[in-house]
Amino acid sequence: xxxxxxxxxxxxxxxxxxxxxxxxxxxxxLDFDYLLGRDKPSVKVIIATGRKxxxxxxxxxxxxxPVLDSVKKLSEEEKQxxxxxxxxxxxxxxxxxxxxxxxxxxxxxxxVIFGERLPEKHALELYETIKQNNLWILGGASVGLVIPGKLxxxxxxxxxxxxxxxxxxxxxxxxxxxxxSGGMVNEIIRQVADTKYGVSFxxxxxxxxxxxxxxxxxxxxxxxxxxxxxxxxxxxxxxTDEADVADLLRSGKVTKPIVAYIAGTxxxxxxxxxxxxxAKAMAGSQAETARAKRELLKEAGAKVGxxxxxxxxYLRRLDLxxxxxxxKDADDLQNRSKGLIASSLSYDENGDVKILGKDILDLxxxxxxxxxxxxxxxxxxxxxxxxxxxxxxxxxxxVDHGPYVSGAMNTIVTARAGxxxxxxxxxxxxxxxxxxxxxxxxxxxxxxxxxKNELKxxxxxxxxxxxxxxxxxxxxxxxxxxMPDPRVTKVLSLIDGLKERKFTNFAKSVEAExxxxxxxxxxxxxxxxxxxxxxxxxxCEGYDYDALAELTTQEFFNALFVLSRSVGxxxxxxxxxxxxxxxxxxxxxxxxKL
Ligand code: ACO
Ligand code: LMR
Numbered sequence: 001x002x003x004x005x006x007x008x009x010x011x012x013x014x015x016x017x018x019x020x021x022x023x024x025x026x027x028x029x030l031d032f033d034y035l036l037g038r039d040k041p042s043v044k045v046i047i048a049t050g051r052k053x054x055x056x057x058x059x060x061x062x063x064x065x066p067v068l069d070s071v072k073k074l075s076e077e078e079k080q081x082x083x084x085x086x087x088x089x090x091x092x093x094x095x096x097x098x099x100x101x102x103x104x105x106x107x108x109x110x111x112v113i114f115g116e117r118l119p120e121k122h123a124l125e126l127y128e129t130i131k132q133n134n135l136w137i138l139g140g141a142s143v144g145l146v147i148p149g150k151l152x153x154x155x156x157x158x159x160x161x162x163x164x165x166x167x168x169x170x171x172x173x174x175x176x177x178x179x180x181s182g183g184m185v186n187e188i189i190r191q192v193a194d195t196k197y198g199v200s201f202x203x204x205x206x207x208x209x210x211x212x213x214x215x216x217x218x219x220x221x222x223x224x225x226x227x228x229x230x231x232x233x234x235x236x237x238x239x240t241d242e243a244d245v246a247d248l249l250r251s252g253k254v255t256k257p258i259v260a261y262i263a264g265t266x267x268x269x270x271x272x273x274x275x276x277x278x279a280k281a282m283a284g285s286q287a288e289t290a291r292a293k294r295e296l297l298k299e300a301g302a303k304v305g306x307x308x309x310x311x312x313x314y315l316r317r318l319d320l321x322x323x324x325x326x327x328k329d330a331d332d333l334q335n336r337s338k339g340l341i342a343s344s345l346s347y348d349e350n351g352d353v354k355i356l357g358k359d360i361l362d363l364x365x366x367x368x369x370x371x372x373x374x375x376x377x378x379x380x381x382x383x384x385x386x387x388x389x390x391x392x393x394x395x396x397x398x399v400d401h402g403p404y405v406s407g408a409m410n411t412i413v414t415a416r417a418g419x420x421x422x423x424x425x426x427x428x429x430x431x432x433x434x435x436x437x438x439x440x441x442x443x444x445x446x447x448x449x450x451x452k453n454e455l456k457x458x459x460x461x462x463x464x465x466x467x468x469x470x471x472x473x474x475x476x477x478x479x480x481x482x483m484p485d486p487r488v489t490k491v492l493s494l495i496d497g498l499k500e501r502k503f504t505n506f507a508k509s510v511e512a513e514x515x516x517x518x519x520x521x522x523x524x525x526x527x528x529x530x531x532x533x534x535x536x537x538x539x540c541e542g543y544d545y546d547a548l549a550e551l552t553t554q555e556f557f558n559a560l561f562v563l564s565r566s567v568g569x570x571x572x573x574x575x576x577x578x579x580x581x582x583x584x585x586x587x588x589x590x591x592x593k594l
Contacts, residue, residue, distance in 0.1 A: 002217055004110065004136040006176075006201045006225040010150045012109065014042035015081040017071070019097045020088035021048045022114065026065070027056050028159035032152040034059045035161060035170065035328040042151075045078065047071055047097070057336050064342065071101050073546075079104050084153055085111035086144065094140065095122035099129055112154045113139030113212070123210040130212065138213050141278070142206035143182035146189075148172055148199050149326075156182070156204060157189055161330035166190065170326040173198015175318070176222035178215055179234035180207050180241075180278065184263070188232050191312050196322035200228040207278025209239060216244035223254045230257045230318050233302075235293060237264030238280040242293040246300035257318065258302040261311035264290035345379055356381045370395055377559050384540040390494050394529055394560050397487050400568030407431040411569045415576035416584040424576075428569035429562065434472065437565060441557035443473025443530035447503045448552065450510070452545045457509040461517075471514065473507065473527020480519045488528040495532045503534035530557050 018026060030041045041058055046067045053064040068074065074082075082105040089097050094115050102108060110130070118126075118140030130137050138145055144154015149172040157169050164170065167189045175192045177199055179185035185204045192199050205211040205218055215235065222228045231254075235242055242262065248254040267274055267283055267290065275282040283289040287296075294304045305311025346355040353360045356375060363372055370392030375383045403412055411428035419427075432438040450460055464471050479485040492508075495501055507523050507530070514521035523531075534557075537543040543551070551557065 001224055002136070002221045003130065003134055004138075004203075004213060004217065004221040006147060006221055006228070009109065009145075009147055010227075012083055012151065014084050014151055014153075015078075016043045016084045016086060016153065017074075017082050017101060017105075018043055018046045018048075018086050018088060019071075019101060020090075020093075021046050021054060021067070022088040022155075023054070023056075024159045025086070025088065025114070025155045026054070028155060029152055030056050030058055030063075031161045031333055032157075032164060032169070034333070035164065035330065036149070041065065042084075044081075045074065047101075053342075055338060055342055057333070057338075060332065060336055062338060062342070071104055074104065080107060083107055083109045084151075086153055087111060087113045087115065087139075089115060091115045091117040091119070091140070094118050095126060098126060098137070102129060102133055102135065108133075108135055110136035111138075112142050112144040113137060113206070114142065114144070114154065115139075116141040116208070118208055120208075120210045123208060123212055127210075127212050136213055138203055139206040139211070140208045141182070142204045142211075143185060145201065145203040146199070147201045154204075156185060156202060158186060161328070161333045165325075165327055165330045166193070168193040168198055168323075168325050170328055171198050171323050172227060173200050173323055174227065174229040174320050175315070176200050176225065176228040176231045177202035177234075178218045178222065178231060179204050180211070180215070180236055180280070181234055181263075182207075184234045188234055191315060192232055193325075195316050195318070195320075197230070197315075197318060197320040198323040200225060207236075207280055209280040211241075211280075214244065215241040216248060219245055219248055219254050219258075223248075223256055228256060229320050230259065232315055233258055233260040235260065235262045236276070236278065236281050237262070237267055237283045237290040237293070238276075238278070238288050240288065242297055243287070245302075246296045249297075249300035249302060258297070259305075259311065259314040259318065260294075260297050260302045261305045261308055262290045262293045262297070263308075345376065368392060373560075373563065377556065378541070380541070386497070386540040387536050390532060390536045391560065393494055394491065394533075395564045397490070398525070398529075398561050398564035398568075400565070400571065403572060406436050407565060407569060408572050411572045412576050413584045415573045416581060418583070421570065421573055424573040425566060425569050428572070429566065432558070432562060432565070435470075437526065437561045438558050439472040439524075439526040440530045440533075440561055441552055441555045443471075443507070443527040444503075444534055444548075444557040445552045446472060446510075447507050447527075447531050447534055448545065448548055450506045451502045452549075457506070457513045460510060461513040465517075471510065473524060473530055474511065474514050475521050476524045477520070479522055479524070481515050481522055482519060484522065485525055487525050488523060491525070491528045491532050495535050498535050498539045500539060501535050502538070504528075504531040507531035526561070529560065533557060533560075 026043055029043050033042050046065055048067050049069045051067050054067055055062055055064055085101055087094055087098055094113055144156040146152045146157040148169045157167055174197050177188045182204045185202055189199055189202050205213055205215055222231045273283045286292055298304045303314040355363055371383055371388045374387055374391040407428040410431045411424045414424040414427040507527055511523040
């Protein structure tokens with residue numbers, strides 16, 4: 001039985017991975033799914049860089065399809081579920097991306113390679129790979145495979161739902177369409193639809209000189225498919241595939257009637273053999289000319305049109321039953337317009353604002369401010385009590401640390417310069433960074449890396465010292481080991497009830513090392529909050545190391561400081577407005593002249 005087993009594919013529940021993205025093709029697959037009556041898209045994930053989601057329609061509703069930058073990021077369950085792929089990347093990345101997917105997807109059936117100009121060496125290597133893994137691949141340069149009523153894998157059959165209907169792609173038909181050309185496969189699908197015999201399946205082997213699935217192998221799949229009663233084949237000059245097809249007919253390995261058309265006799269008008277668009281479309285010898293191939297197939301028993309009109313007439317004269325057209329609500333899928341932005345956080349519903357699905361008044365009446373804050377920042381509706389309590393305390397603790405600190409100073413100076421609230425607040429917020437208030441996120445990066453990679457604290461400290469870099473979360477201008485920051489002690493006590501406290505323990509072990517250098521190299525409030533929040537999210541919210549790392553890429557860990565200290569900065573603004581001492585200016589002796 002050929003690897004490309006059409007009958008098996010009819011029963012498959014497709015779980016499709018797209019290597020790369022091609023929005024019109026992906027939307028076409030989703031429209032086909034929807035019109036078929038599937039309750040969810042067959043395309044489950046896109047492997048691409050530069051974004052985390054892509055927005056599509058499923059019916060008239062907008063949905064997001066997750067985007068991962070590597071197949072390695074797929075979950076174990078996803079890897080087990082993948083059964084089809086479509087490779088949409090450029091030629092130079094086709095081999096590596098396809099082989100990488102094949103290596104992690106044990107239940108893969110096969111896929112389609114859309115990209116053109118796949119190097120022959122790569123095509124050969126992919127051919128070996130699929131034979132070793134009992135897979136099938138169409139392409140390169142293939143518009144894919146469609147099994148009417150069951151599966152669409154590629155732009156084949158069109159990308160507009162009305163094209164699907166016009167080609168009767170929701171009705172299981174009887175004629176297999178096999179073509180080297182993508183454009184012509186769609187034309188022939190339409191012609192077969194017009195004969196009322198319907199398409200059993202259609203595929204484009206692609207116009208490359210070395211198609212990974214040859215017309216011969218496609219013919220064997222058609223022969224093995226019980227729904228297929230006849231084969232419509234479109235070939236072109238160049239290559240010797242039709243000799244193999246003729247052998248199949250003569251040897252009786254293909255018994256179903258073949259109606260064929262071989263394009264390219266126009267090449268006879270040229271003095272030297274012309275190269276047409278497809279890589280294979282050049283007759284390197286007499287045997288590779290369109291006319292020679294036509295004769296070869298005729299002698300083997302195929303019905304071969306000397307013109308495209310003859311070809312269509314042969315199709316019409318097949319002795320098959322007529323099938324009904326199946327119409328879907330294709331017009332419903334027209335005139336869809338995407339939102340300008342997407343939000344999974346909040347939206348209007350019947351005039352009421354919903355935040356994470358909850359009515360804003362309900363939220364305000366039944367949730368603490370801390371619970372609202374942390375659930376909104378995480379985009380996570382349900383939050384544990386431990387997380388809520390930790391957040392609540394940190395928000396209260398960080399509101400201010402006196403007018404001494406750089407952020408407060410900038411707000412005070414700006415307020416005394418007569419600027420407005422938002423300008424003075426912004427001046428203070430813009431001070432938050434790697435040394436003041438904004439070290440929490442970077443400290444979280446360090447603690448996470450230390451725990452995940454089981455780093456030795458002494459080696460980490462030495463590594464930073466050797467590079468002359470400061471360890472975020474360590475050090476303070478005021479506090480020291482013999483004058484600890486009371487806030488740090490309190491924050492650490494908040495997580496005493498947690499079982500593991502991996503991150504806090506690691507941070508404390510780093511502090512033990514830095515204190516050997518200087519007494520002020522304590523675990524500071526930024527470092528303590530970073531460690532405590534990592535522990536709470538890990539142990540109470542189920543964030544694994546990758547999920548925590550993702551949060552650090554969003555600078556999530558600085559958010560609580562920014563929010564809480566905004567209160568203090570605004571309070572300093574109002575305080576200065578009440579004091580109204582006028583413009584702040586340093587006197588001469590307050591500036592050291594170097
Ligand atoms: N990691 C490693 N070594 C450090 C660190 C650190 N975080 N901080 C200071 N040192 C070392 C310096 O390398 C220097 O060593 P040397 O004497 O061998 O040259 C020595 O300690 C003194 O350096 P200073 O910059 O004078 O130390 P200072 O006490 O002024 O630094 C500061 C305080 C700015 C907080 C510093 O520790 C730092 O930048 N820490 C990292 C950023 C951070 O965590 N900031 C948050 C502070 S809390 C908050 O803002 C809410
Ligand atoms: C703060 O919370 O602002 C401080 O830890 C920084 C400082 O210098 O006091």
